[in-house]
Amino acid sequence: MPNPYLPYEMRIEKITEENPENDLKTFILSFLNEQDIERFKYLPGQFGEVGIMGVGEAPFGIASAPCERGILKFSVKRMGFFTKCLHQAEAGDIVSLRGPLGNSWPLEKLKGKDVVIIGGGFAFTTLRSLVRYIIEPENRSDFGQIDIVYGNREPGQILYKEEFKEWLTREDINLYLSIDREVPGWDKYVGFVPEITEKVINPSVTAIALVCGPPVMIKYTLPVLQNLGFTPDRIYTSLEMKMKCGIGMCGRCNIGSKYVCKDGPVFSMAELEQLPPEY
Amino acid sequence: MFDYQVSKREFQNWLIKMQEEYEVWAPVKVGKNYTWGSWDGGSFPDEDYQNTLKPPKDLFFPQYEVLLKYKKVKGKRPLIIEPDLPQEKRIIWEVRPCDARSLTILDRVFINKDYEDPYYSHRRKNTVVISLVCQKPGLGCFCKDPLTTEGSDLMLLDCGDTYLVKLVSVKGKGLIKNPVFTADKPINIPMELPANPFNLEIADKDLAEKLEVIYRSPLWRELQEKCVNCGVCTFLCPTCHCFDLTDDQKGKKVRSWDSCMFASFTKQASGHNPRPTGAERLRQRVMHKFRYFFENHGIFACVGCGRCVEKCPVNLDIREVLQRIKEVQ
């Protein structure tokens, strides 16, 4: 087996500033060694440990999709010391990457079903990967209707703005963009994610909901989804915990007997109901 | 049942011969305590040898080790250097059976179907474990079976001038290629081994059932009240394996022991901590050992070596904790 601590070497190809505060950036990385592209096989929902050599590593969900060959995308909010260092990096800099780590969004289970995607703020990363995966022409027919509710504090915080503009024009996606409070010039939805979800989502009985966002958003969206008829085994979310190894050994990210890094980060509500509420 | 009886002199000679090929490690007395060190070829354990202060996990999953090195030269692409994986062939002897057994628990963590930790697995592969049966339990001991052979390659029983030798694993058998030891038939243990008055039998079905329902119990708060959240219990535990990864300024990625007892262990960059107080941390330690690990591997992550009992600065005794949990109505 390969040494799980040995990272890939990546070059930062492009950095996009995503919000006016400039504390949310998307990094596009490419593999320094061509042959690594084939070795790094991943699915939407998985994450990687991005490292700055001499500083440390931190886990981030992969925002790109496997069909975007040769590159990986990570959107990173400046939070602590590591993300501050990463935000200081420039195109051309070399970083390290371990992965892909963790499970993925339940792609097999989603096949043939309608998919309801609910995201908030900068947590839309692996959901973006999933949408990008689904709308890939060769995959599109595997999935049913796609509804996306994506909420933000205000328009400036919306990730991947150009892409969302394009998705708004697509006929095979029902996209509901919302912001918390009325802002001049905003002609989409206004309100919090749970209420928008309640208003716009009218799911089929087999539809599956995937939720990712700030804890408070998830907390208030779950009852709405259950009212809309989603059973706990048809609601999935992706969890975040402090992680180090990413391979289920270092012992800090467990919730009960499950390691978020290895058994997760994606769990169904049915699975979470079996676990202690320690997250 | 043991396979051979051999005089200590003969055994010593054999081990000295082995030193040509293997590094031999043994408990070495420093002050009043024993620590793992290179065997001098002469000494046998004293009468008072109970166990080493630090468990033998230190020899496989050391307190700290360099996992990778980086070489950064301005203007050039950095070099990631994987250190040479440990290749030394080692024999460690006088390992207590509980500690030998602990290695089988660590194996489950570091070598599994998804990932293999090469630093650990190389050391493990290249090391022969010779255990020495305990003949009297220590003050904090609570093992279930002082004769367990799990994790041992060979097992010894001290019979005064001789050792009884038991061949346990293929690795152990392979070591005695030209039998310097001879025996006609299996040898029975010639003495009564005292049982632990307090042993891991406590961790029974009752405990498992209580651990299922006790998650929210106020008992955790009460039990941890005297805990100071230091790392003694976890660092000296032969099965605790939590670790930290840090990059130092000298270009090394270092793995070092970490502890679920520390507040910093689960604290996130946002400041949120899913285990904010000692109660959640003690619960994690107990649950991990006696419930979560059992759910994942079918075995407790505790061998009853008693180090945490004897060395806890506030005498927070895991045996008492388990007893209290069982008594919860």
Added chain:
Amino acid sequence: MTVLENIKAKAKELLEAKEVEVVIGFAQGTLPGKCTPYFARTTEEVERFVWQDGCNLNLANYLSKFSGKVGIIAKGCDTRSIINLIKENQVNRERIYIIGANCPSMGSCHNCRHPQGVIADFYAEQVQLNNQDDFSDVEAFEELLSEERKNYFYQEMSKCIRCYACRNVCPACYCKECFVEENLPCWLGKTTDLADNIIFHLTRTMHVAGRCIDCGACVRACPMEVNLSLLNRKLLKDIQELFNTEPGLSLEAEPVLNEYKEDDPQPFLIGGEESV
């Protein structure tokens, strides 16, 4: 009445009158000679208190765990730590009731000068003890060659496993965040390299200098038997000699390194009286 009976009677009285919600003391431990911190909330629980050899943790360390009114059975060291904690605004004097008693584990500390409580609301024991600490252990060590002293410390420091038991049982080490656990950036290597261990212990020693009251809890807590006492006691001796004071004896006096006086001795400065 014995000391223990006095302690129990007072503890019961305080709990019954609801003057305190808990009394911090010791109960019998699970190992021979060991006592364990015990928190009595009822008069029945008070019966479990013991006061004997083995009651050697510094209970002042537990005061911050409680927010309400707390009773504490305090020997000399504990009361001196309490004085420091009050002065450093870690503990509110109004919130604690101190039951003073002579340290029951005599003989284990080097010529302890204050085995009886320095402050108390009630003394369970009236005998006054007066020992003299002549710092002969430190003096003997100072006589060694610098190479010998270095080797001794290297040997002691190399035993440390960085479990932080010394820090966590220390009432003076109350920082919520400690530099040794800072990960990003990593202020101090997380190894047990001699260099990392030395920086940990020297930084801690200097941080508690002038506040450490030599209760020895750190030494007793250490599973690896690292002798930290000599470091702490050297500082105490220097403080005694340079500033003619001892920490934790008065609620009024500032901790010695917290204040500056014009006539402070400055042997460590260039031109200081001891510099060469």
